[in-house]
Amino acid sequence: MGIEEQVMLFITTIVPIFIVSIILYLIRILKGPTVPDMVIAIDAISYDIAVFLAVLAIYFKSPILISCVIVFVLWAYALDVYVAKYLESKEIGE
Amino acid sequence: MINEILIIIGEVLIAIGAICDLIAAIGMNRFPNFFVRLHALTVGAIGGAFVPLIGVTLLSLGAEFLGVYRFFMAGASIVSAILLLFLAPVGSHAIARAAHRSKAAIVYPKVIDRLEEDRERGVIT
Amino acid sequence: MMLHYILMALSALLSISVVYLAIVERDLIKAAIFSAVQSALYAFLYYLLMAPDIFLTYIPVGVGLYTALILILIKKTERYEGE
Numbered sequence: 001m002g003i004e005e006q007v008m009l010f011i012t013t014i015v016p017i018f019i020v021s022i023i024l025y026l027i028r029i030l031k032g033p034t035v036p037d038m039v040i041a042i043d044a045i046s047y048d049i050a051v052f053l054a055v056l057a058i059y060f061k062s063p064i065l066i067s068c069v070i071v072f073v074l075w076a077y078a079l080d081v082y083v084a085k086y087l088e089s090k091e092i093g094e
Numbered sequence: 095m096i097n098e099i100l101i102i103i104g105e106v107l108i109a110i111g112a113i114c115d116l117i118a119a120i121g122m123n124r125f126p127n128f129f130v131r132l133h134a135l136t137v138g139a140i141g142g143a144f145v146p147l148i149g150v151t152l153l154s155l156g157a158e159f160l161g162v163y164r165f166f167m168a169g170a171s172i173v174s175a176i177l178l179l180f181l182a183p184v185g186s187h188a189i190a191r192a193a194h195r196s197k198a199a200i201v202y203p204k205v206i207d208r209l210e211e212d213r214e215r216g217v218i219t
Numbered sequence: 220m221m222l223h224y225i226l227m228a229l230s231a232l233l234s235i236s237v238v239y240l241a242i243v244e245r246d247l248i249k250a251a252i253f254s255a256v257q258s259a260l261y262a263f264l265y266y267l268l269m270a271p272d273i274f275l276t277y278i279p280v281g282v283g284l285y286t287a288l289i290l291i292l293i294k295k296t297e298r299y300e301g302e
Binding site for chain 3: 012015019022023026029030035038039042045046049053056059060062064065067068071072075076078079082083086089
Binding site: 003004006007010014017018020021022024025027028033034035036037039040041043044047048050051054055057058061063064066067069070073074076077080081083084085087088 | 098115120128131153154166170192193196199
């Protein structure tokens with residue numbers, strides 16, 4: 001068995017773990033009682049999907065797809081800062 | 095020979111990241127309130143995203159079947175890993191500070207909260 | 220190439236529940252966050268269809284600018300939707 005088939009077999013076995021964790025994070029987003037719970041759950045799901053995209057780029061043998069990872073990581077951080085600023089402005093009173 | 099070693103190390107790191115993701119997802123569902131769920135977010139961000147991105151870097155450096163663009167892939171993934179290492183703690187700290195100041199999170203099994211008492215007495219702002 | 224179709228079907232099915240909750244929800248901030256999740260899942264769908272250029276514009280517009288605009292509008296008006 002060559003090294004390529006071994007990598008493909010490894011990625012095929014690792015994919016269901018990512019799918020199960022994405023579904024579990026999504027359950028927390030749907031249930032989440034308050035707004036900060038949902039925001040940290042969407043943070044975690046963004047990091048998880050970013051790693052999943054990087055692994056799938058190896059599986060599809062097209063390395064140019066890796067440029068999507070940076071975008072996903074950066075804009076999840078932006079959503080954090082927006083919601084935090086909204087909550088603090090409600091507290092201060094404006 | 096060096097390619098096989100890089101690929102094996104990368105696969106081990108990606109496997110560690112997948113296991114950390116699963117643990118963080120289970121913890122995110124079972125922990126009782128917001129400030130405890132932040133621990134699960136840290137496991138999911140550092141163990142579940144930073145470590146496997148380093149693994150993807152090493153694996154794509156060693157995999158010759160990806161063609162000549164594998165060096166681009168290695169550079170982009172290590173840049174995103176370092177950005178995530180800087181930005182994920184900043185975001186989680188910002189949302190935790192905002193949730194504690196505006197009392198938006200329900201803290202149900204609470205024993206004591208000295209910071210809130212000090213803020214009510216006006217010792218700190 | 221069976222993995223393509225399985226992941227596409229999964230991401231499309233998961234986005235249905237989020238879209239339903241975004242319509243029904245009374246708290247408008249929660250509705251905006253559900254809309255952000257929906258854009259993330261749709262962007263994953265575009266990635267699987269091998270269109271990374273659409274991905275690169277869909278994430279900043281759907282997760283970043285749209286949510287920021289909705290949050291600014293909610294701050295100017297009121298948070299809960301009336302009957």
